[in-house]
Amino acid sequence: MTQDMIQQENGIFPGVCPLDCPDTCGLLLHKENGKIVKVTGDPDHPVTQGAICNKVRNMAHRVYHPERVLYPMRRVGAKGEGAFERISWDEAVQEITARYKGLIEEHGSESILPYSFYGNMGILSVDGMDRRFFNRLGASRLKQSICNSAGSEGWKSVMGFNGGTVPEVTVLADVIIVWGGNIVSTNMHQVVLAEKARKSGAKVIVIDVHKNQTGQWADWFIPLFPGTDAALAVGIMHIMFRDGMVNEEFLQHYTLGYEELREHVRTYTPAYVSSITGVSAEDIEKLAELYGRAQVSYIHIGNGLQHHDNGGLTVRSIAALPALTGQWLKRGGGASKSNGGYNSMDSDALERPDLRPNPEARTINMNRIGEALAMTEHPIKSVFVYCSNPLVVAPDTERVREGFAREDLFTVVHDLFMTDTAKYADIVLPATSSFENTDLFSSYWHQYIQLQEPVIPALGESKSNVELFSLLGRAMGFNEPAFYETEEEMIARALDYPDNPYLNGVTLDKLKAHRHVKLDMTPLETYLDRLPTPSGRIELYSAQLEAAGLPPLPTYVPLKEGYDGVRRGRGHQYPLMFISPPNHNFLNSTFANVEKHQKLEKEPALQIHPEDAAERGLQDGDMVTVYNDRGTYEVRAKVTDKMLPGTVVSQGLWWEGEGRKQRANALTPDRLSDMGEGATFFSTVVEVRAKEKGI
Ligand SMILES: Nc1nc2c(c(=O)[nH]1)N[C@H]1C(S)=C(S)[C@@H](COP(=O)(O)OP(=O)(O)OC[C@H]3O[C@@H](n4cnc5c(=O)[nH]c(N)nc54)[C@H](O)[C@@H]3O)O[C@H]1N2
Ligand SMILES: Nc1nc2c(c(=O)[nH]1)N[C@H]1C(S)=C(S)[C@@H](COP(=O)(O)OP(=O)(O)OC[C@H]3O[C@@H](n4cnc5c(=O)[nH]c(N)nc54)[C@H](O)[C@@H]3O)O[C@H]1N2
Ligand code: SF4
Ligand SMILES: [Mo]
Numbered sequence: 001m002t003q004d005m006i007q008q009e010n011g012i013f014p015g016v017c018p019l020d021c022p023d024t025c026g027l028l029l030h031k032e033n034g035k036i037v038k039v040t041g042d043p044d045h046p047v048t049q050g051a052i053c054n055k056v057r058n059m060a061h062r063v064y065h066p067e068r069v070l071y072p073m074r075r076v077g078a079k080g081e082g083a084f085e086r087i088s089w090d091e092a093v094q095e096i097t098a099r100y101k102g103l104i105e106e107h108g109s110e111s112i113l114p115y116s117f118y119g120n121m122g123i124l125s126v127d128g129m130d131r132r133f134f135n136r137l138g139a140s141r142l143k144q145s146i147c148n149s150a151g152s153e154g155w156k157s158v159m160g161f162n163g164g165t166v167p168e169v170t171v172l173a174d175v176i177i178v179w180g181g182n183i184v185s186t187n188m189h190q191v192v193l194a195e196k197a198r199k200s201g202a203k204v205i206v207i208d209v210h211k212n213q214t215g216q217w218a219d220w221f222i223p224l225f226p227g228t229d230a231a232l233a234v235g236i237m238h239i240m241f242r243d244g245m246v247n248e249e250f251l252q253h254y255t256l257g258y259e260e261l262r263e264h265v266r267t268y269t270p271a272y273v274s275s276i277t278g279v280s281a282e283d284i285e286k287l288a289e290l291y292g293r294a295q296v297s298y299i300h301i302g303n304g305l306q307h308h309d310n311g312g313l314t315v316r317s318i319a320a321l322p323a324l325t326g327q328w329l330k331r332g333g334g335a336s337k338s339n340g341g342y343n344s345m346d347s348d349a350l351e352r353p354d355l356r357p358n359p360e361a362r363t364i365n366m367n368r369i370g371e372a373l374a375m376t377e378h379p380i381k382s383v384f385v386y387c388s389n390p391l392v393v394a395p396d397t398e399r400v401r402e403g404f405a406r407e408d409l410f411t412v413v414h415d416l417f418m419t420d421t422a423k424y425a426d427i428v429l430p431a432t433s434s435f436e437n438t439d440l441f442s443s444y445w446h447q448y449i450q451l452q453e454p455v456i457p458a459l460g461e462s463k464s465n466v467e468l469f470s471l472l473g474r475a476m477g478f479n480e481p482a483f484y485e486t487e488e489e490m491i492a493r494a495l496d497y498p499d500n501p502y503l504n505g506v507t508l509d510k511l512k513a514h515r516h517v518k519l520d521m522t523p524l525e526t527y528l529d530r531l532p533t534p535s536g537r538i539e540l541y542s543a544q545l546e547a548a549g550l551p552p553l554p555t556y557v558p559l560k561e562g563y564d565g566v567r568r569g570r571g572h573q574y575p576l577m578f579i580s581p582p583n584h585n586f587l588n589s590t591f592a593n594v595e596k597h598q599k600l601e602k603e604p605a606l607q608i609h610p611e612d613a614a615e616r617g618l619q620d621g622d623m624v625t626v627y628n629d630r631g632t633y634e635v636r637a638k639v640t641d642k643m644l645p646g647t648v649v650s651q652g653l654w655w656e657g658e659g660r661k662q663r664a665n666a667l668t669p670d671r672l673s674d675m676g677e678g679a680t681f682f683s684t685v686v687e688v689r690a691k692e693k694g695i
Contacts, residue, residue, distance in 0.1 A: 005455045009034045014042060014515050016452045017056050018434035019587045020118040020147075022187045022338075022445030025052045026516055029435060029455045036060045036435060036456060045516055047167055047446040048189050055585060058596050062433075063459070065594060068416055069430040070460025079405050082423045089461060089471075092427055097475045099410050100137070103381050109138030110361050111381040115369065117146060119387035119415075119590060122439030122452065123345065124490050125465040126387050131351035132482050133469040138356060140380065141363040146394065148303055148338060149676030150311030155301070155337040157312070157542050157675070158319040160532035164336030165298055166521070167446050171196040172332025175294035177205045179318055180229060181302020184213035185584040187445065190300060191217070197332075203290065207232070208304070209579055210607060210643035212651075222287065223644050226577045226682055227308040228277040231556035233317040235273030236288040238265040240324050245292030250326030254528055257541020257553065261320075264553045276556060278644050297327055299335035304581050309559045309683045312675025316542075317554035323538045328528055340444035342519055346497035350490060352482050367679045368670050370396050373403025382410040386431070386465060391420040392589040392653050395668040395681055398631040414468060417593055420655050420663075430462035437464035438487035440494060440511075447502075447519040451491070451511040466490075550674060559683045561669060574628050574685035576612060576648045580664035581682075583652030592655045604635040604662045607649040608688065613639045616688060623691040626650070628684065631666030634691060648688065 005013045008031065015027035026045030030038035039059045043050030072092035077083025087095075103111050114134045118126055134141075152162055170176065170193050183190045191214075194204055198219075206218035207229065215221040224232060240246050241262050251258040270281035279287075291297055299318060306315050319335055327333030348354070364372045364380070369390055373380055383404070394400050404411060404424035413425040422428050436458045441450045458464070463471070466487055473483035485493075492508050504520040511517050523530075533539045546552035562577050582588060583601055591597040606626055608618065618624060620639040625632050626648070635650060643649055654662045668681045 005453060006457050013455045015039070015435060015455060016441045016450040017052065018120045018122055018439070018441070018452070019056070019590065020121055021587065022443060023048055023189050024121070024441055024443035024446065024448075024450065025056070026450065027052065027056070031455065034456070036063060042515070046448060046518070051189065051192065053188055054600075055587060055591055055597065058594075061596055062591065062594055063435060065417075067418065067593065068459060069418060069422070069428060070462060071430055072461065073428045075426050079407070079424045080401070082418060084428060092429060093471060093475045095427060096412055096472065099382065100476065103410070104138075107379070107381050109358065110140045111379065112137060112139040113364055113372070113380045113383050114139055114142055115366065115383050115385045115388060115390055116142065117144060117366070117388035117393075119389070120434050120439075120465070121441055122434055122465075123350065123442065123494060124439050124487055125434075127347060128350045128490055129466040129469040129483075130386065132355060133473045134384075135351065135353055136355040136357075136473060136478050136480065136482075137476065138358045138361060141361055143363050143365040143677055145672075145677045146366050146679050148306065148678070150308075150673035150678030151301065151303065151306030151315040151337050151676075153676035153678075154306065154312035154315030155319045157316050157545055158533075158539055162338045162341030163527075164339060165332070165334035166339065166524070167193055169332040170194065170298045171200075173197050173294075173296045173298035174202045175205065175290055175297040176202055177207065177291065177297070177299045178214055178218070179207045179299055179301050180305025181300055182208070182212045182214045182304065182581060183300065183302070184217055186302075186582065187300075190445070205287070205290070209647050210649045212581075213584060215642075222279055222283060224277045224279050225644060226579060226647060227310055227314070227559040227562050228556065229305050230310060230314045230317040230554065231268065231273050231276040232279060232284065233321060234265055234268045234554050234556060235270060235277075235284050236291060236321065237261065237324060237554065238268040238273070239270065239285060239288035240292040241265055243292070245288075246324045247326035250329065251323065254326075254328070254538055255323050256535045256537040256539050261540045261553055264555075291321070292325060296330045296333045297322070297325070298333060301335060301337040304682070306673070307679055307681040307683075309561070309671060309673060309680050310557045311673040311678055311680070313551065313555055313557055317556070320538075320540050320554045323540065328538070336445075338444045339447070340442075342447055342502045343442040343449060344497075344500050345442075345494040345503065346499075349493040349496070355480060355482060365672065365677055366390075367395055367672060367677070369394050370399030370403050370670060373406060373409065374399070381408065382412070384412045384414075385421055385425070386414040389415075389419045389421050389589045391424065392592070392655055392663055392665065395665050395679060396630050396670045397663050397665040399670070414465070416462070419589070419593075429468065430460055431468075432458045432462045432464045436462070437466065440491045447521060448516040449506050449511060449519065450516050451508075557674065560671060561685055562683045572685075574687050576646060576686050576688060577682075578626065578667055578684050578686040579647060579649045579682045580653075580668065581649070581651055586652055589653040589655060592653060601652055604650060604652060604654045604664070605638045606635045606688065607638050607640050607642060609641055609643060609645040609647070610639050611645045612648070612688075613637065616690070618688070618690060624688050625691050626667060626686050626688050628667050628686045630669070632661050633664055633666050634661045637688075648686065
C-alpha cells in the first residue's frame with residue numbers, strides 16, 4: 001500500500017490529522033498530478049464522521065507553502081537574524097555529530113538537551129526514535145509539562161488514571177458543563193455531540209473567564225475571576241451536601257473521604273464563594289441545583305483553567321464533583337479531562353530508556369527553559385529543538401530568547417518552517433509533513449487508533465523525525481538494532497503491550513486493513529472496581545497529596561500572582577489579569593506564519609472591559625502596550641464586556657511581527673503549578689497603556 005499511495009498520481013487516500021488536538025480526525029487526502037490538492041474529513045471515521053476544521057481543510061497550503069524549509073542550512077548571520085546558507089545532509093550530520101562528540105568529551109552528555117513537544121502527534125515521531133537517540137546519547141531529560149500536567153495530576157489524584165467519560169455517550173447527558181475549555185475552537189466534535197444532547201433537551205453551561213466562542217454558543221455562560229474555579233466547585237458541593245442532593249450509597253461504596261469532605265465544604269457558603277469568584281450567590285445556587293438534580297450530567301474539563309498556580313487542585317476539585325451524585329454509574333455521566341490513559345502503549349519498547357548510559361541524568365522542566373539556559377553550573381551547551389517552537393510558546397519569552405541568543409550555545413532545529421526559534425539555530429534541518437511518512441496516532445479524547453502511511457514523497461530533502469534520529473544515531477556510532485528498526489517494527493512493538501487491557505486486539509495488520517481500530521473498551525465496565533488510586537476508590541481525600549504538603553480535600557488556594565492582586569486592586573502596579581489562550585485558526589503557534597490563517601485572525605488583539613478601557617483613556621481599535629516586569633506585548637485594543645472588569649484576554653500565539661512585539665508569552669511567568677510542575681501561563685498580571693504614550 002505504502003509505495004502505492006506515493007506512486008499514484010491521482011486518487012483519494014486515507015490520512016490522520018497530526019495536530020495536537022483532541023479530535024485526531026480521520027482525513028481523506030485528495031491527490032491530483034502527484035500533489036495533495038484538497039483535504040477533507042473521512043466520513044467513515046466513527047467519531048469525527050467527515051467533519052474537520054477550517055485549519056486542516058487548508059492543510060495542503062501549509063504542506064506546499066513556498067517558505068517550507070526543504071534542505072539543511074547553516075547559520076551565517078547573527079543569532080535571530082535569519083540568515084542561513086544551504087548545506088548538504090552530510091555536512092549537517094558531520095557538524096552535529098562532531099559538536100556532540102566534543103561536548104560530551106568536554107562537558108558531559110548532559111550538556112545536551114532535547115526540546116520537543118507535540119507539533120506532530122505521531123507516536124514514532126515524538127515518543128519513538130527521537131527518545132532512543134537522546135537516551136543512548138545520555139542527554140539531559142526534558143520534563144514535558146507545558147500543556148496539561150497540572151490538570152492531569154489533579155485528575156489522577158481523584159480517579160487514578162487519565163480516563164473519564166468517553167465521547168459517544170455524552171449525547172445522553174441532560175446537563176453538560178464545559179469548564180475552562182473553548183471546545184468550539186479546540187474540540188469541535190464534542191460540540192457536535194453536545195448539540196445532539198441539546199436536541200434531546202440538554203442544557204449546556206459554559207464556565208470561563210471570558211465569553212469565548214463556546215460561551216457564545218452555550219445556553220448559560222457563567223463568567224468568573226481567573227483561578228477561582230476550585231472555590232466554585234467546592235461551593236457547589238456545599239449546596240449539594242446541604243440540600244441532600246448527594247448519593248450516600250455511592251459515596252460509601254466507591255469513594256474515600258466523603259465524611260471529611262462533607263465537613264470541609266461547610267465553610268464554602270454561597271456568599272463566601274461569590275466573594276472569591278465574582279459569580280453571584282444566586283447563580284451559584286442555581287448552578288448547584290441544575291447540576292445536582294440532573295439525571296445525567298457530564299463535565300468537560302478544559303485545559304485553560306489548569307494553566308494556573310493552582311491548576312492541579314482546581315482540576316482535582318472539579319473531578320470530584322461527579323462522585324457526589326454517583327454519575328459514574330450512569331451512561332453518559334461523569335467527567336473527562338484527558339482520555340489518553342486508555343490508549344497507553346509500550347513506551348519502554350519505543351523509547352528504550354535501557355539504552356541510557358546514565359540513568360541518573362538530570363531533568364530540565366520545559367517551562368523553565370529560559371532559566372535553564374542561564375545556568376552557569378553544569379551549563380546546557382546544546383539544545384535540539386523539534387516539534388516545538390519555544391520562542392513563541394514557552395513562558396517568559398524574553399528570557400527564553402536571551403538563552404537561545406547565547407553565542408556558546410549550539411542549537412539545532414528540525415522543523416518544516418523557519419520559526420522564531422529556528423532563526424536562533426546554528427543548524428536548521430528540514431522536516432517532512434506527516435503525510436510524507438508512516439506513523440501511529442492515538443487520541444486523547446476518543447478511542448480509535450489510526451495509522452498514517454505516506455501519501456506523497458518527502459518534499460525537497462526533508463526527513464521525518466524517525467529517519468533523522470536513526471541517521472544521527474548511526475552517525476554517532478550507535479550500533480544497537482534499535483536504530484535500524486523500521487516504522488512498522490516500532491509500531492508492532494508499541495502495540496504489543498498486555499499491561500494495558502484496552503489495547504487488546506489492536507494490531508498493525510488490523511490498522512492496515514481498517515484505518516480506525518477501536519480500543520477494546522470492555523474493561524470500562526468494571527472501571528470503578530479497579531481504580532488505580534492508592535485506595536482503589538475515588539479519592540475525595542488524598543493521603544498522598546497530604547504527604548506532599550498539599551490540601552488532601554478539594555480546596556481553593558489563591559493564585560500567587562493574580563486575582564487577589566486585582567481585588568486589592570486599584571493602585572496595584574499591575575492591576576489586570578492577562579489571559580492568553582489559543583485562537584481558532586492557529587494550532588498553538590502552528591499556522592501563525594500562513595497568510596490564510598493570519599487573515600482570518602486579522603492581528604493580535606487585546607479584549608479589555610469598557611470600565612478598564614475608560615479608566616485608561618483607551619478607545620476600541622487603539623494600539624496598546626501591555627506590560628509587566630517580564631516584557632511588553634503590542635496589540636490592538638478591542639473594547640468588550642465579554643469578561644468581568646479586571647481581566648484582559650488575548651487569543652492566539654503569534655510569531656514576532658515586523659517591528660511589533662506580538663508574543664503574548666513575553667508577559668507570562670515560568671513559575672510551576674501546584675501539581676505536575678505544569679505551566680502557569682494565565683496566572684499573570686499586567687498594565688495596559690496606549691502605545692503612543694509609551695516609554
Ligand atoms: N483551534 C485550536 N485548537 C486547539 C489548539 C489551538 O491552539 N487552536 N490547541 C490545542 C491544544 S495543545 C490544547 S492543550 C487544547 C486547549 O484547548 P482548551 O481545553 O479549550 O483550553 P484553552 O483554549 O487553553 O483554554 C480554554 C479556556 O480557558 C479559559 N480560562 C483561562 N483561565 C481560566 C480560569 O481560571 N477558569 C476558567 N474557567 N477558564 C479559564 C480561557 O479563557 C479559554 O477560553 O486545544 C487544542 N486545540
Ligand atoms: N501564552 C500561552 N502559551 C502557551 C499556551 C497558551 O494557551 N497560552 N498553550 C501551551 C500549550 S497547551 C501547548 S501544547 C504548547 C504547544 O507548543 P508547541 O508544541 O511548541 O506547538 P507549536 O507552536 O504548534 O509548534 C510545533 C512545531 O512543530 C513543528 N512540526 C510539526 N510537525 C513536525 C515534525 O514532524 N517534525 C518536526 N521536527 N517538527 C514538526 C511545527 O512546524 C511547529 O513549528 O504551547 C503552550 N504555550
Ligand atoms: S485540528 Fe483537530 S478538528 Fe482540526 S482536523 Fe485536526 S483533529 Fe480535526
Ligand atoms: Mo496543549
